[in-house]
Amino acid sequence: MVFIDDLALMLFTLPLISILIAYTTIQSYLGFRKEGYQAIKKSLDDSIIPAGILGLVTLIISLWGEFTWTLPGSYNILFYDVYLLMGIIILSYSMAVYMGKRLQTTGIFALFVGLITIYYGVIGFNLGLTQEPLALLGLYVTYGLAGILGYPVTVFLDRLKEQPSERRNLGSWIIVFVVFWIIVIVAGILGAVIGVETIPAHLAHAP
Numbered sequence: 001m002v003f004i005d006d007l008a009l010m011l012f013t014l015p016l017i018s019i020l021i022a023y024t025t026i027q028s029y030l031g032f033r034k035e036g037y038q039a040i041k042k043s044l045d046d047s048i049i050p051a052g053i054l055g056l057v058t059l060i061i062s063l064w065g066e067f068t069w070t071l072p073g074s075y076n077i078l079f080y081d082v083y084l085l086m087g088i089i090i091l092s093y094s095m096a097v098y099m100g101k102r103l104q105t106t107g108i109f110a111l112f113v114g115l116i117t118i119y120y121g122v123i124g125f126n127l128g129l130t131q132e133p134l135a136l137l138g139l140y141v142t143y144g145l146a147g148i149l150g151y152p153v154t155v156f157l158d159r160l161k162e163q164p165s166e167r168r169n170l171g172s173w174i175i176v177f178v179v180f181w182i183i184v185i186v187a188g189i190l191g192a193v194i195g196v197e198t199i200p201a202h203l204a205h206a207p
Helices: 007-035 037-046 048-068 075-099 104-127 133-162 172-204
Strands: none
Touching: 007 037, 007 048, 007 075, 007 133, 007 172, 037 048, 037 133, 048 075, 075 104, 075 133, 104 133, 133 172
């Protein structure tokens, strides 16, 4: 099998996904405080196309990798398994918003994928599968936690959809959102940093 090196591209899609998630949810929250649920709906609708494109690209790359075994050794399992699941989540989110469906079904799927992602990261760290095991662990753990927290975030958005005129005191919900934003942003930064560090080595030793 010919070795096709698409790892850097995969890594750079991660911060794009983080930017989209953080921007959409922060914009939704700020809009909700001023205008109510309609602002949330507008922000979610605006994310349909970029989320759909990112989800589709992620899905195509990961399926291609799973079918052709493009990376050497067990790196295909480590990278493409969870990358495929992420693509499914992003694409299903885009479709749910477009079709006006509840988001928490996607959220609960994200929760379990988050747990799986953390597990993969811990195993990869213990096996020392990369030259930067701590960076690998941090990347998988932060995206895993983002997936886990994605469930309560989607539950809250669905509640607002069912009661669009309610301007409830966010209370403990704002803590969940802030922690979610921090983790998503940190995950995106880790993905970008690892991607930037990957480019020189991969360009210097192209397949």
